[in-house]
Amino acid sequence: MSIALGEVSALLGENGAGKSTLAKILAGSLQPDKGNLSLDGQPTVFSSPREAIDSGIAFIPQELIYVPDLSVAENICLGNLREKKLIVSQAAIYKKAESISRRFGIDVPLSKRMRDVSLASQQKIEILKALGRESKVLILDEPTAALTNDESAELLHLVAELAATGMSIIYISHRLDEIKKSCETAHILRDGLLVASHNVATTDTRVMVEDMLGRKLEARSNDRTPTDHSEPALQTHALTSPAGVDRLNGIDLCVGRNEVVTVYGRRGSGIDKLARSMAGLEKDVAGDIQLFDSHMEVFKNPGSAIKAGVAYVPAERKSQGLLMKANISRNITHLVWPSMAKFFTIRRRDERKRASKAIEAYRIKCRSGSQSITDLSGGNQQKVMIASRMEKKPRFAVMHEPTRGVDVGSRQEIHGQLERIARGGVPVLIFTSDIEEACTAGDRLLVINDGKIVHEIVYPTISDQTIALHIAGAGTTTNEN
Structure with a gap:
């Protein structure tokens, strides 16, 4: 595999395909058993990350590594203060960080602590750190996985600007829409092998997906079995929250029995607050809910949502959805321990x-249930989280970003599982900021903007992405059947 000067190259593959292993070899944290690596035409071997950094290789992992209680300026300069002094002044650190920031035209709050800046800003700061070290090759691992659409677009614009200066960029992502917009070449790994390299501009996305999977992609049929939402399983009436970021402005929606409904919106549109209110996690939301034959106020705490029979899969699996120090079996069963206990x-x-x-x-790929949850790929962790919620035999399921950071194969499997759950009698409401998921995972698509449902598409397909994106940003109210 080769990366040209100033080229943005995608590295694609399912979880476990070898992307992270290859990135670690390029970054010097793992040594290959055999084979050759050349930089600027010269054979080289990195025995440590420091050697790779000194040679101009910068690796920014998905889980950003920084010192949270140090300032932005201090993080930019970490390991890059070439002063021959025992003590370096704060003034010198800020001067150097400001020089790097101005040189590359990237504005960041130098005096703030890293823990206090947004994730999008943290990504930029890590890139500045790499630029300050005169890096020639930048490896980005899932850089937009937790960013908004606008933040992602801004980061991709920065990537294009860096490539124009001659920096070579390796872009690891599951988001094929971003690959199409920002990359010139796509290198595809499967089972540790490079199986294809494509010119992105002239290659259909479907071909790249099939290369990743090693099989033909099963298209979702447009001849779907009609689902009836005239008999609602869930209805909300005038869900409202105080004015501010992510407010709700009179949300009315319904989900039919046996139906999968997706709700799409940009960050700040109200989508996250609405999703969390369905699980009783937003105390400032007012309004009414009808769940099957029960009428009630919107849930004020998680206990009331659980008692009503709502299962909630949160957007952040590691911090909110899983027991990261437990094994797979415990993660699957911990919500139903009371029903399993005998004499405590x-x-x-x-x-x-x-x-x-x-x-x-749920087709969870593992050796056994005793395996640690941390050993699993993101897609399999997501399946564990869904399985654990369904163990409680809920009446209704709420999925908040159910395939965030999940590869193409697992994504397809999860969508199929959610459809089976719904057809089996547990309706599913999916909240997603992924437009492709919004248009392919459900029987109906609802678009939310400025705290209101502004658009509906029945039986959406991938071709509906453009209009849904436009409505999500413009707020035009229409209905389409």
Whole structure:
């Protein structure tokens, strides 16, 4: 595989394909068993990350690595103060950081602590850190996974500007729409092998996906079995929250029995507040809910949502959805421990048996239920989280960003599982900021903007992306059947 000077190259593949291993080899944190690596035409070997950094290789992982209680300026200059002094003054640090920032035209709040700036700003700061080290090659691993559409567009614009200066960029992402917009070449890995390299401009996205999967992509049929939402499982009436960021401005929606409904919106549109209100996580939301035959006020706490039979899969699986220090079996069963306990004791054999059934049903790829949850790919962690919520036998399921940071194959499987859940009698409401998911995962698509549902498409397809994106930004109210 080769990367040209000033080229933006995508590195694609399912989780486990070898992308991270290759990135670690290029960044010097892992040494290859065999093979050759050349930089500027010269054979080279990196025995440590420091050697790679000194040679001009910068790796920015998905989970950003920084010192949260140091300032932005201090983080930019970390490991890059070539002063021959025992003590470096704060003034010298700020002067150097400001010089780097101005040189590359990237404005960041130098005096703020890293923990106090947005994720989008943290990404820029890590890039500034790399630029300050005169890096020649920049490796970005899922840089936009948790960014808004506007933040992602801004970062991609910065990537294009860096490439124009001669920097070579390796862009690892599951978001093929971004690859199409920003990359020239796509290198595709499968099972540790480079299986294809494509010119992005002349290659259909479907071809790249099929190369990643190693099989033909099964298109979702437009001849879907009609779902009836005239008999609603869930109805909301005038859900409202105080004015401010992500407010709700009179949300009325319904989800039919056996139906999958997707809600799409940009960050700040009200989508996150609406999703969390469905789980009782937003105390300032007012309004009414009808869930099957029960009328009630909007949930004021998670306990009331759970009691009503709502299962909620949160957007942040590591911090909100999983027990990261526990094994797979415990993660699957922990929400139903009370029903499994006998004399205040949980029989581990029963726990393992129950978890094994879920592992098989949700096609979770693992050696056994005793394996640590941290050993799994993002897609399989997501399946574990969904399985754990469904163990409670809920009446209704709310999925908040259900395929964030998930590869193409797992994404397709999860969408299929959610459809089966709905057809099995548990309606599914999906909240997503991924326009492709919004247009392909549901029976109906609702677009939210400025705290209101402004658009509806029945049986959406990938071709509806343009109008949904436009409506999400413009706020025009229409209905389409």
